[in-house]
Amino acid sequence: MDNLEGKILAIWKPKGPTSHDVVDMLRQKTGLKRIGHAGTLDPLAEGILVVGFGRQATRELGKIIVKDxxxxxxxxxxxxxxxxxxxxxxxxxxxxxxxxxxxxxxxxxxxxxxxxxxxxxxxxxxxxxxxxxxxxxxxxxxxxxxxxxxxxxxxxxxxxxxxxxxxxxxxxxxxxxxxxxxxxxxxxxxxxxxxxxxxxxxGEFLQNQALTIEQVVKEYKI
CATH class of the missing domain: 3.30.2350.10 (Pseudouridine synthase)
Known part of the structure; x- marks a missing residue:
């Protein structure tokens, strides 16, 4: 999806799926193969999972993973x-x-x-x-x-x-x-x-900025 290519978003991971599961769901929804995340959340945890869409964005994730x-x-x-x-x-x-x-x-x-x-x-x-x-x-x-x-x-x-x-x-x-x-x-x-x-x-990614997978689909008209 051109409108997601190059973006880095805070995704709200629900309890249950692994962080990799969330990335897989986004790949299926968007058709983009190059999607990665910065910092794993355990399946029982919820909250902000920073996700990069596209080659350039995923390269930037290394700078984000070290943030507080x-x-x-x-x-x-x-x-x-x-x-x-x-x-x-x-x-x-x-x-x-x-x-x-x-x-x-x-x-x-x-x-x-x-x-x-x-x-x-x-x-x-x-x-x-x-x-x-x-x-x-x-x-x-x-x-x-x-x-x-x-x-x-x-x-x-x-x-x-x-x-x-x-x-x-x-x-x-x-x-x-x-x-x-x-x-x-x-x-x-x-x-x-x-x-x-x-x-x-x-880092600078806050809870009130985080989108669910459903919100990403709606906002970016996937």
């Missing part, structure tokens, strides 16, 4: 997940004391702001020796996930009613919110997993 991002994360405390998210399997933890809001704020401030070390989830698309980590895990092997440094600018507690904790997170590229949820639960001594995630911003 904002998320809203819903974490469930007192339960751990092998995948660090709701895909599980889930295991309830023995809880001797429910953490207070002040305790959570203190841990976040001391352990999760600024440049921190983080281990990505084994169930992720990161490549290890040319193989995806999740494929290694599914084959029965244990992928060797390396610690890496990520930058978290700000975490704001939006709501807390145990076991549910909702956070607004501003962070740099490469941050795994699943790992953050898991690590926060470990620091609190009760475990935790990421139950829901919404990506609100990628």
């Amino acid at each position: 991002k904002e998320y809203q994360a819903n974490i469930v405390l007192g339960i751990v997940s092998e995948t660090f998210d709701a895909e599980g399997p889930l295991k309830e933890q023995k809880i001797t004391a429910i953490p207070s809001l002040a305790e959570i704020e203190k841990i976040i401030k001391e352990k999760f702001i600024g440049l921190i070390e983080q281990v990505p989830p084994a169930h992720s698309a990161l490549k290890i020796g040319g193989r995806r980590a999740y494929k290694i895990k599914r084959s029965g092997e244990e992928p060797k996930m390396k610690t890496r440094k990520v930058y978290i600018e700000k975490i704001k507690i939006i709501d807390y009613s145990f076991p549910s904790l909702t956070l607004h997170i501003s962070c740099g590229t490469g941050t795994y919110i699943r790992s953050l949820a898991h690590d926060l639960g470990q620091e609190l001594g009760i475990g935790g997993y990421l139950a829901g995630l919404t990506r609100l911003r990628v």
Whole structure:
């Protein structure tokens, strides 16, 4: 489609499909073969997926993927997940004391702001020796996930009613919110997993600019 060629748009990915599924749907709708996205969202996550249409636009995506991002994360405390998210399997933890809001704020401030070390989830698309980590895990092997440094600018507690904790997170590229949820639960001594995630911003691409696939079809008369 000539009117989409060269454009970079914020697409609103719904819960369910993979980021690649969304790109495939757009290819089918538009007839364009050269479509790519910047920054993968897990199937259970929703929110902004920056998509480039055409050769030139997809080349520009490398500059966008390194931009800072904002998320809203819903974490469930007192339960751990092998995948660090709701895909599980889930295991309830023995809880001797429910953490207070002040305790959570203190841990976040001391352990999760600024440049921190983080281990990505084994169930992720990161490549290890040319193989995806999740494929290694599914084959029965244990992928060797390396610690890496990520930058978290700000975490704001939006709501807390145990076991549910909702956070607004501003962070740099490469941050795994699943790992953050898991690590926060470990620091609190009760475990935790990421139950829901919404990506609100990628660089200058904002939530109120994002289009659904249906809106793209309508707006660009596909």
